[in-house]
Amino acid sequence: MKILEKERIAENLTKFVINAELIAEKALPGQFIILMGWKKGERIPLTIVDADKEKKTITIIFQEVGYTTKLLGKMNAGDSLYSLVGPLGEPTPIKNYGKVIILGGGVGIAELLPVVRAYKEAGCVITSILGGRTSDLVILQDQIKEFSEELFITTDDGSLGEKGLVTDPLKQLLEKNSDYGLVFCVGPVPMMRAVSNVTRPFKIKTLVCLNSIMIDGTGMCGGCRVTVGNKTKFTCVDGPDFDGHEVDFEELMVRQKRFITHEKQSKCKLNKYVKDE
Amino acid sequence: MAKMNPKQVPMREQLPKDRIKNFKEVPCGYSDEEAVIEAKRCLQCKNQPCVLGCPVEIDIPGFVKLIAEGDFPRAIKKMKETNSLPAICGRVCPQEDQCQKVCVVGKMGDPVAIGRLERFIADWEAKQANIELPEIKAPTGKKVACVGGGPAGLTVAGELVKLGHSVTIFEALHELGGVLVYGIPEFRLPNSIVEREVEYIHSLGVEIKKSFIVGKLKTIDEFLEEFDAVFVGTGAGLPWFMDLPGENYNGIYSANEYLTRSNLMKAYLFPEYDTPIERGKQVAVIGGGNVAMDSVRTALRLGAAKAMIIYRRSKKEMPARFEEIHHAEEEGVIFEFLTLPIAYHADDQGGVKEMECLKMELGEPDASGRRRPVPVEGSNFRIPVDVVVVAIGNSPNPLVPATTSGLEIGKKGNIVVDATTGKTSKKGVFAGGDIATGAATVISAMGAGKIAAKNIDDYLKTEQW
Numbered sequence: 001m002k003i004l005e006k007e008r009i010a011e012n013l014t015k016f017v018i019n020a021e022l023i024a025e026k027a028l029p030g031q032f033i034i035l036m037g038w039k040k041g042e043r044i045p046l047t048i049v050d051a052d053k054e055k056k057t058i059t060i061i062f063q064e065v066g067y068t069t070k071l072l073g074k075m076n077a078g079d080s081l082y083s084l085v086g087p088l089g090e091p092t093p094i095k096n097y098g099k100v101i102i103l104g105g106g107v108g109i110a111e112l113l114p115v116v117r118a119y120k121e122a123g124c125v126i127t128s129i130l131g132g133r134t135s136d137l138v139i140l141q142d143q144i145k146e147f148s149e150e151l152f153i154t155t156d157d158g159s160l161g162e163k164g165l166v167t168d169p170l171k172q173l174l175e176k177n178s179d180y181g182l183v184f185c186v187g188p189v190p191m192m193r194a195v196s197n198v199t200r201p202f203k204i205k206t207l208v209c210l211n212s213i214m215i216d217g218t219g220m221c222g223g224c225r226v227t228v229g230n231k232t233k234f235t236c237v238d239g240p241d242f243d244g245h246e247v248d249f250e251e252l253m254v255r256q257k258r259f260i261t262h263e264k265q266s267k268c269k270l271n272k273y274v275k276d277e
Numbered sequence: 278m279a280k281m282n283p284k285q286v287p288m289r290e291q292l293p294k295d296r297i298k299n300f301k302e303v304p305c306g307y308s309d310e311e312a313v314i315e316a317k318r319c320l321q322c323k324n325q326p327c328v329l330g331c332p333v334e335i336d337i338p339g340f341v342k343l344i345a346e347g348d349f350p351r352a353i354k355k356m357k358e359t360n361s362l363p364a365i366c367g368r369v370c371p372q373e374d375q376c377q378k379v380c381v382v383g384k385m386g387d388p389v390a391i392g393r394l395e396r397f398i399a400d401w402e403a404k405q406a407n408i409e410l411p412e413i414k415a416p417t418g419k420k421v422a423c424v425g426g427g428p429a430g431l432t433v434a435g436e437l438v439k440l441g442h443s444v445t446i447f448e449a450l451h452e453l454g455g456v457l458v459y460g461i462p463e464f465r466l467p468n469s470i471v472e473r474e475v476e477y478i479h480s481l482g483v484e485i486k487k488s489f490i491v492g493k494l495k496t497i498d499e500f501l502e503e504f505d506a507v508f509v510g511t512g513a514g515l516p517w518f519m520d521l522p523g524e525n526y527n528g529i530y531s532a533n534e535y536l537t538r539s540n541l542m543k544a545y546l547f548p549e550y551d552t553p554i555e556r557g558k559q560v561a562v563i564g565g566g567n568v569a570m571d572s573v574r575t576a577l578r579l580g581a582a583k584a585m586i587i588y589r590r591s592k593k594e595m596p597a598r599f600e601e602i603h604h605a606e607e608e609g610v611i612f613e614f615l616t617l618p619i620a621y622h623a624d625d626q627g628g629v630k631e632m633e634c635l636k637m638e639l640g641e642p643d644a645s646g647r648r649r650p651v652p653v654e655g656s657n658f659r660i661p662v663d664v665v666v667v668a669i670g671n672s673p674n675p676l677v678p679a680t681t682s683g684l685e686i687g688k689k690g691n692i693v694v695d696a697t698t699g700k701t702s703k704k705g706v707f708a709g710g711d712i713a714t715g716a717a718t719v720i721s722a723m724g725a726g727k728i729a730a731k732n733i734d735d736y737l738k739t740e741q742w
Contacts, residue, residue, distance in 0.1 A: 022494050022495070023494065026493065026494055026495075036451060040543070040549065040550045040551055041551050042542070042551045042552045043451075043542070043552075067551065068551055082451070083451035083487065083488045084488060085449060085450075085451070085488040085489070085490055086490065086493070086494075087490075087493050087494070088490065088493060215534060215537050215538065215541075215542065215552075216449070216450060216459075216537065218449050218490060218674070218676060219514050219515050219674060219675055219676065220459075220512075220513055220514060220515075220516075220533055220537070220671075220674065221516070221531060221533045221534040221537050222515065222516040222518070222530075222531035222533055222534050223530075223531075223534040225518075225525055226525075227525060232518060232520070232524070232525065234515060237515070237675060237676070251525055251627075254526075254527060254626070254627030255525065255527060255627075257527070257626075257627075258527045258555075259553040259555075262547065262548075262553030263553075265547075265548050266548055266551065266553075269548050
């Protein structure tokens with residue numbers, strides 16, 4: 001559970017390479033881990049971005065958005081995590097879907113990486129669309145490009161690629177030709193909803209990767225429940241990938257804000273922590 | 278001989294008005310003197326009905342007699358011959374339905390307070406500087422994996438290690454104890470006591486692997502290449518919900534989530550601990566079992582002005598222990614009997630604000646022998662709520678059943694087990710506790726562990742399935 005490498009890959013985006021022999025051996029694309037940074041910490045789920053069997057390591061990339069991830073970002077190579085469990089969740093189904101469009105936004109781009117690699121190996125022909133608020137946040141372009149026939153980039157401020165949203169090139173591509181076997185999207189919930197709305201009229205199978213609030217991650221607590229096709233599903237054991245045309249994104253967005261008032265309290269604690277430091 | 282007191286020596290408790298403001302244990306335990314007086318009430322019956330009433334067959338008259346004689350070191354030794362986890366059993370076993378139910382003294386007055394004496398002797402030992410370890414038999418060279426570190430797995434591990442087998446417990450969470458640490462609240466079973474008992478099992482030589490998710494990291498089939506036998510005690514799985522409109526609104530928890538946040542993750546100490554929990558003012562807990570009582574009493578301690586039990590039958594049909602219901606009543610929990618939730622209504626932020634219910638009446642007895650509750654048409658009414666806890670049970674954990682070849686799985690997702698041996702349909706694999714039976718008690722899981730341990734030992738010796 002030792003952090004072997006730490007890298008700040010963009011503003012608020014941090015990468016850890018962690019020593020985890022057995023997880024590295026078993027991890028499949030799309031699976032995640034749950035970690036606790038310290039004894040009094042929360043359990044948080046993070047996608048396994050890379051797993052290296054030889055080096056016995058896994059890689060995670062996280063966005064420092066709240067109390068726990070900001071404090072996690074203060075940990076360094078040589079530090080040990082309090083606990084680490086995985087691999088959890090169902091792996092992303094990998095097969096030759098023919099032509100595939102992959103979309104990633106923000107830290108979601110990191111989560112795309114193992115999936116893109118596996119799709120490529122399975123023979124898919126990949127078009128990638130990456131988006132971010134600004135150029136620095138469009139990470140891992142080169143790695144994604146390596147597996148892609150085409151790569152489109154959009155930024156909110158136009159500092160890189162086209163100014164706009166990932167759904168703009170997506171629409172243009174589908175209007176030209178809609179013979180894609182799959183659209184796969186990881187990013188903020190509003191992005192995954194928008195992408196699913198774009199692909200729906202084209203009836204293209206669309207998978208989205210959800211990042212619900214979890215505790216145990218083993219199908220015990222039910223905190224990560226999400227409505228898919230009018231049925232309650234559990235992201236930790238039924239997902240994390242679901243059919244984007246069936247997910248109730250409105251409900252998901254509300255559920256992601258469950259502890260927003262607590263988060264404010266924790267931020268005060270973080271400010272105090274930083275001051276003490 | 279002095280005339281026997283028909284009453285048990287009462288156990289001191291925190292007063293309700295004080296205890297609803299803290300998470301400390303409610304009963305305070307017996308003093309040495311109180312324990313001796315209570316132990317002397319035992320008649321030392323020849324036919325020992327109490328032992329037959331105990332799922333793990335503790336030599337009850339034996340350890341009680343030693344307490345009566347003031348020989349506490351031998352009393353705890355006697356206890357640990359059959360039960361490695363007495364501090365836990367003394368607190369959470371439903372003694373009133375087991376050993377104490379058949380106690381002969383109980384025919385003339387109160388039965389002997391066996392549970393309290395069990396707790397006393399375990400706590401007495403914990404205060405001693407040196408804890409005497411039982412005899413460990415010579416190593417057999419056989420290896421056993423216990424999957425799940427809850428009451429069933431801990432029992433199996435404790436039994437088998439004493440017989441000289443090499444035992445490893447694999448636990449998915451970051452702490453051992455299963456439901457004892459994530460489910461049962463601090464005020465009923467302090468986590469420090471579970472830690473103490475786990476430490477004891479560890480000191481016997483059991484190897485412990487935490488944060489190890491069997492079914493993902495290793496499968497049972499892989500374990501069988503490495504171990505001579507595997508015991509599966511993976512416990513509770515997906516919580517049941519009622520499939521009601523609005524059930525995923527914010528503020529609505531499964532009991533598993535609510536209790537896990539508070540107990541395992543210590544959300545009641547937020548923000549000292551980082552895991553949050555909503556501190557509802559109007560909390561409704563749906564269900565009538567022990568888990569519902571634990572949840573509603575947790576809600577009170579988290580500051581609820583109104584903590585309610587919503588139960589579709591009447592008080593008589595509640596499956597919770599009498600003591601738990603009694604404690605909840607003392608603490609001011611409101612019981613809404615014959616009430617069935619049918620929908621939730623939310624505020625504009627998606628947080629639950631009202632629970633819509635129907636009144637019920639009792640009809641003919643159903644399959645469980647209890648009178649079936651029938652909705653009264655048009656009796657809809659709404660209860661204002663800001664937190665709801667759904668405590669109506671759960672299915673067995675799906676991970677091992679889904680990833681093990683050749684394992685017979687029952688209709689409810691449970692592993693099919695021969696209850697007399699703990700054997701599953703797969704050679705070398707045993708199972709017990711909630712994963713086999715669905716939600717039940719700690720002691721029944723320990724009883725199943727005990728049976729499985731004996732049969733695992735036989736299997737390891739004979740290699741006969």
